Amino acid sequence: MKKLILLIFALISFSTYGQNIPKLILTKQGIEPIIVQVDSINSATLYKRAMNWVQASYKNPKEVLKANIENEKIRLDGYQEKSFYRIFDIRKVEYDVSYTLEIDFKDGKYKFSFTPNQIWIDGGKVMFTLANFFDDKDINGNSYEGCKPSFEKSINDLSLNFYSYLIGKKSANDW
Secondary structure, rough: OOOHHHHHHHOOOOOOOOOOOOOEEEEOOOOOOOEEEEEOOOOHHHHHOOOHHHHHOOOHHHHHHEEEEEEEEEEEEEEEEEEEEEEEEEEEEEEEEEEEEEEEEEEEEEEEEEEEEEEEEEOOOOOOOOOHHHOOOOOOOOOOOOOOHHHHHHHHHHHHHHHHHHHOOOOOOOO
């Protein structure tokens, strides 16, 4: 019985990890920034950990970093492969997205702003925007179904990865 109770407690703890982070949500107007509470971590520590996260997460960190105001803000331009998908007939087509990520720091919290810039497929720009995800179909009659939830999942995975790094949680591939 004690083992069962411990197992249930562990599962509840694991499932609630990261749930205190607000979710990024795509609207027709774009993606609203989120403010994440990280009590007892001052802005200087948040900034330093964020800069370490950039170094660890991006192939060419010096190239992606576009603004760097010590202890206040960083801005970077990134590229996310397989950011979302669409289903054409029975085929899953994956799209990449270039984006700007701006992170502002204050004692005990940070603001995470994700702005998508361009959608790509196979190295070429596409002719629709994220606002089209709210349309029923494209000009060829293909559905946008699956795009919005898969995109929101990928940007929230990025947000959770950042949060986990800030608070010192190791990802599954750390050793």
